[in-house]
Amino acid sequence: MFSMTDVTVCYDNVEAVRNVSLSVDEGQIVTVIGPNGAGKTTLLMAAIGLLGSRGRMAFRGNDLGKMSVEDRVERRLCLVPEKRELFSDMSVADNLLLGSYSLRDRSGVRKTLDEVYDRFPRLKERQRQAAGTLSGGERQMLALGRALMAKPALLMLDEPSLGLAPLIVREIFRTIASLRDLGVSILLVEQNARAALEAADYGYVLETGEIVQSGPAKDLIHDPRLITAYLGGH
């Protein structure tokens, strides 16, 4: 459903991502793991259109080429960025409502909001509270919930576990795994390689801007090189 072919992203003249090709199939969770500075965030920024890129990108048969960020979002491509990018002065409820901004058919918005509240009861408790006053874990839940309000076909998550307590990380990954039931495809970028590979169907390893390894997640998790480099030597 989503594919990148020979995608290169440059900052000025420096290539941050080089000739990357990857694909996500319908209903699949695909993860890109790699060390800090490998170009994982850059890759997602290019996928959503916030950064320009060379190469080919397609989503459900549409060439994403010159498509703006907003056009991609209208086609139900969604990014939860590393910085969350919440509307900090606005209430939790307003943040969630704005998640549905791109939907033309607004009849189901109320139902989707209730579903998000069911999934994250904490958000319902804090619906009147300003997003800026939430804890780190709650912010991540809000960022995820806001993305779900757009009824995404492909959800791209950038470091969803970053800066969160282990208990919250487990909760977030449980949620990510459960999104498969909604038919949402996921492209997950993570430094927490073990958690990401446990949740994913397929994985890519990105190092210094290039894909150096790929394969089914259950194989990668037992790969000796990856175990030494990313999985804490277990």
Place this chain on the structure above:
Amino acid sequence: MTSDIAAILAIDGIATGAVYALVAIGTVLIFTVTRVIFIPFGDIAAFTALTLAALDAKRFPGTGALVVVLACLATLIEIISLIRNGELRLLPRALFFYLAVPLAVVGIAWLTMRIDPPLAVRLVLALMLITPIAPLLDRIVFRPIADGTVLLLLTVSVALHFALVGLGLLFFGPEGVRTEPLTSLSTELAGVLISGQTMLIVIAALVFSGLLYLFFDFTLVGKSLRATAVNRTGSRLMGIRPARAGTIAYLLGSLMAGVSGILIAPVNTVFYDSGFLIGLKAFVGAIVGGMTSYPGAAIGAVGVGILESFASFQSSALKDVIVFSLLIPVLIWRSLASLHSEEEIEE
């Protein structure tokens, strides 16, 4: 100064401040959504007064021709941009919004002029002719440099103001105008006579502020404008187009500046270049309010109005000096209070 004089000055100051408040709220709205400090807002207010005066005198105002020229330019630029981005499928929409709607507005105004319309209709016509100007200027001037620095946008904004003042002289001539009062009623409050016009100004400012509050808090479009102001990247990720949010902000801001122009025209003589001082004083009010808060801008602007009223009683020649001197302590206080602002932005 007796208490009677102080009361009269205070009421006068509140009325002037209410007019500044409308322009100040518009300034904050545009700044937060687009990062442009739109200096020509005062000119938009003055142009509305001058347009209304021209309509009163049964002359078709030059602002009509300005809208036609701007609409043609904006359409041309939009078509070039669509061709360049390979988005020709959006052409009908562009033609409708940038050409058909502005031309229809001018056409309706021109035709209505033939039947010698009453004052209420002339007010609506003046507002209709004024509101497309700022959104069209946005498309022509600001959108191509939307990613530029705030300083670049401000410099262009100042240049645009001077261009509009020149056009104002061309369209309306050097004579000042004062339109007929919108009401001849008056009332007495605690021994002080308050004119109906003064009350109308304050009521209009309150009503528009209230409507704006409802718009921002209870409509999805209003919330999307707030979201763009709070976090531009975040709002784009929701599918909110900054350019569209900017156009809505310019439309709303122009409407508020237009209303303030209509309100001030029966009280003060308005010249082609009067807008600069109106805009600048509203800007001072907006700065007092921190440039991001609507209630702050409104309160700041009313404060500026009251200060100006008392200053003109003490020394008419120095009233502007006194008002603008207010900026110095306010800016010092603001800069001391926001030492960590850069770090907050980084976060």
